[in-house]
Amino acid sequence: MTAHRKQQLIYLTADLLSALMAWILFLVFRWLVYEGRVLSVDTVLIPAFGFWTPLILYPMACAVVYYLSGYYLRPFGKKLSEEFFTTLLSTLIIVLGAFFIIIIDDKVTDYHRYTTSLLVLLGLQFCLCYIPRLAITLLTRRKHPEPETVVIALPDGAKEDELYARIREVFPTGKEILVVPRVYDILNGAARIGELEDESPMVRITAQRMSDAEICIKRFTDVVVSAVSMVLLSPLFLVIAVAVYCSSKGPVIYSQERIGRFGRPFRIYKFRTMVAGAESETPRLATDDDPRVTRVGHVLRKYRLDELPQLWNVFIGDMSLVGPRPERAFFINKIQEQAPYYCLLYKIRPGLTSWGPIKVGYTDTMEKMIKRLNYDIAYMENQSLYLDVKILFFTIGVLLRGKGQ
Numbered sequence: 311m312t313a314h315r316k317q318q319l320i321y322l323t324a325d326l327l328s329a330l331m332a333w334i335l336f337l338v339f340r341w342l343v344y345e346g347r348v349l350s351v352d353t354v355l356i357p358a359f360g361f362w363t364p365l366i367l368y369p370m371a372c373a374v375v376y377y378l379s380g381y382y383l384r385p386f387g388k389k390l391s392e393e394f395f396t397t398l399l400s401t402l403i404i405v406l407g408a409f410f411i412i413i414i415d416d417k418v419t420d421y422h423r424y425t426t427s428l429l430v431l432l433g434l435q436f437c438l439c440y441i442p443r444l445a446i447t448l449l450t451r452r453k454h455p456e457p458e459t460v461v462i463a464l465p466d467g468a469k470e471d472e473l474y475a476r477i478r479e480v481f482p483t484g485k486e487i488l489v490v491p492r493v494y495d496i497l498n499g500a501a502r503i504g505e506l507e508d509e510s511p512m513v514r515i516t517a518q519r520m521s522d523a524e525i526c527i528k529r530f531t532d533v534v535v536s537a538v539s540m541v542l543l544s545p546l547f548l549v550i551a552v553a554v555y556c557s558s559k560g561p562v563i564y565s566q567e568r569i570g571r572f573g574r575p576f577r578i579y580k581f582r583t584m585v586a587g588a589e590s591e592t593p594r595l596a597t598d599d600d601p602r603v604t605r606v607g608h609v610l611r612k613y614r615l616d617e618l619p620q621l622w623n624v625f626i627g628d629m630s631l632v633g634p635r636p637e638r639a640f641f642i643n644k645i646q647e648q649a650p651y652y653c654l655l656y657k658i659r660p661g662l663t664s665w666g667p668i669k670v671g672y673t674d675t676m677e678k679m680i681k682r683l684n685y686d687i688a689y690m691e692n693q694s695l696y697l698d699v700k701i702l703f704f705t706i707g708v709l710l711r712g713k714g715q
Contacts, residue, residue, distance in 0.1 A: 380522025583607025633661025
């Protein structure tokens with residue numbers, strides 16, 4: 311287990327235990343103040359749906375809210391001010407949710423008790439959560455004063471190709487990449503005041519435009535939507551599988567190695583649209599009238615139905631619903647000869663759809679691949695949850711019009 315994952319589990323365990331303790335103490339408070347009976351289900355103390363269920367659901371709900379807040383994303387190098395306000399905001403959301411979902415179900419007509427209960431639960435939850443977090447953070451700072459980072463500083467006169475070559479070397483390690491900026495980078499805003507490192511501003515190559523909370527909400531959405539979609543679309547999966555199987559010899563599902571986040575390879579899955587052995591030699595880009603594409607394959611590619619198995623890639627974390635389309639290493643090397651900045655896409659997960667595929671469609675020439683790259687770079691530099699939703703709606707329109715190819 312990596313130090314990063316171990317630290318995440320430490321924070322998660324502390325949060326679960328603190329939430330459980332806060333809920334128990336809250337019940338005890340209501341029992342003592344309002345003279346309820348601890349194991350009864352028809353008193354002020356206990357919600358109508360039972361005593362034991364909230365003991366499980368409440369800590370789990372807290373963990374979900376904490377995850378969506380982005381707290382667990384970067385377990386090292388936390389700023390004390392951000393930790394305080396993130397914990398406070400998360401606690402407010404948790405307590406308000408508990409108040410309206412659970413507490414309001416009590417058989418009580420005195421609304422003053424609701425206000426008191428709300429404030430007591432807020433105080434218990436915040437204190438019991440924040441104090442262990444603060445202790446863990448301070449202890450971690452002594453053992454791990456700085457997260458693992460790689461600083462790239464090129465001599466004056468060095469070409470940009472050299473910079474991108476160094477970045478490509480470091481990306482697969484998953485470490486944070488900082489680049490010592492030149493004067494131009496500082497003037498155009500690439501090196502920000504909020505990203506000062508010691509006494510010099512740094513360009514954080516691995517930094518994303520989304521906040522930690524947005525990144526976690528995006529990943530949570532990916533998991534939920536991909537799981538639900540695979541279940542709901544299972545009849546369609548079966549129909550397509552039968553059609554592919556009957557159309558030509560070969561496997562129904564086709565897998566291929568692509569390059570994903572951090573420049574690491576992974577296996578992408580698709581419904582097979584070409585004849586078996588179509589790429590036994592040098593990889594080639596598919597064209598509109600490509601003889602390798604089967605009749606069923608043409609239909610699948612037109613509506614992008616061949617990419618449905620990639621919902622599994624989204625579910626397991628290789629991909630996202632929205633992100634640059636992952637490419638093969640062979641073509642990435644070709645692209646980088648003309649656009650060495652391709653490696654910048656490695657900071658985010660590739661996706662089922664993005665601005666590039668919508669604007670360019672299937673890429674059958676190197677010119678189109680570079681054009682799509684530039685659209686994807688623009689998406690990455692303006693990434694937000696709103697933009698993701700907008701792209702998904704545009705994608706739906708493309709699919710309904712059958713312009714996937």
